[in-house]
Amino acid sequence: MNSDATITASSLYDRALGAYLGFACGDALGATLEFMTPEQIHESYGLHKDITGGGWLGLPKGHVTDATEMTLTLSQAIIDAQGWDIKVAADYFVVWLSKHPTDISEAVLRGIRRYKNTGEIIAPYDEHDAGNGACSRILPLALICLYQDDEFEHWLCEQNHFTHHNSLSDRASQMLGYLIKHLIRQETDLAEHTISEFIEKEPLFAFSPYPGHSSGYIVDTMQTVLHFFHTTDGLESCVIKTVNMGGDANTVGALAGMLAGAKYGVDAIPERWLKQLDPDVYQQIKSQTTTLLSLAEKLAEQDQ
Numbered sequence: 001m002n003s004d005a006t007i008t009a010s011s012l013y014d015r016a017l018g019a020y021l022g023f024a025c026g027d028a029l030g031a032t033l034e035f036m037t038p039e040q041i042h043e044s045y046g047l048h049k050d051i052t053g054g055g056w057l058g059l060p061k062g063h064v065t066d067a068t069e070m071t072l073t074l075s076q077a078i079i080d081a082q083g084w085d086i087k088v089a090a091d092y093f094v095v096w097l098s099k100h101p102t103d104i105s106e107a108v109l110r111g112i113r114r115y116k117n118t119g120e121i122i123a124p125y126d127e128h129d130a131g132n133g134a135c136s137r138i139l140p141l142a143l144i145c146l147y148q149d150d151e152f153e154h155w156l157c158e159q160n161h162f163t164h165h166n167s168l169s170d171r172a173s174q175m176l177g178y179l180i181k182h183l184i185r186q187e188t189d190l191a192e193h194t195i196s197e198f199i200e201k202e203p204l205f206a207f208s209p210y211p212g213h214s215s216g217y218i219v220d221t222m223q224t225v226l227h228f229f230h231t232t233d234g235l236e237s238c239v240i241k242t243v244n245m246g247g248d249a250n251t252v253g254a255l256a257g258m259l260a261g262a263k264y265g266v267d268a269i270p271e272r273w274l275k276q277l278d279p280d281v282y283q284q285i286k287s288q289t290t291t292l293l294s295l296a297e298k299l300a301e302q303d304q
Helices: 003-031 038-045 066-081 086-098 106-118 139-144 150-161 167-184 188-201 218-231 235-243 249-264 271-276 279-303
Strands: none
Touching (some): 003 167, 003 235, 003 249, 003 271, 066 249, 086 106, 086 150, 139 150, 167 218, 167 249, 218 249
């Protein structure tokens, strides 16, 4: 491998790992503030900027929520299947549910139970089911499809529709997935174009001026994440400002950390957050990132 390729591989890993660890840190940081208002957060914490656990779930310090747990589960399903197989992913989610996770949304619970009871992979279309749960699980697919687009869009829809079958959720997930891929590949112009094109086609998601709502609704989520991604100049400030909006703080914090990690790289994550994060989660993410990137190269070669 020549020096340019070595630098490229190192940079890809740095940004992919930054995205994955940024996701987990944002989740753990935001979990403390879930369902709180900005005013309640300010009164209780001032500015919440350390991973402390607690919150309505009473999490131990450094623990993550369903957002990271399902992403880890999906990543492992992809790794063990050596590619995308919705049936394998569904089976892994059934096992995850059997372990009685601390936190799970109604849409996710409904989707896993439907599959377990009927074998149906796809949820019925629901115009009211525009939650952010499916969007929060896209990183493993973005990583294995780092060099592929057609497969990415098809597999992403299968992944989404297992629990959330909604056009708003689909379009936001697709945009976010392409954005992650461009950021990891350091395609800054394409990343900005992806956002601009998305807002032009989907004006409902316009985030400037920022409406100021953070919730489980995919529109509020994307507006919040994109606003702070654009109005901060580093990962730490991006994630802290995002989670201190409260609402669905664990998920929006995870997505903000994922984007900022893909842009700024793993070294931008505060060392104190990495030390505060559950060490088992930290090690699993490092291992999965390496394997997913190797699998991305393998799948790309098979397509040639």
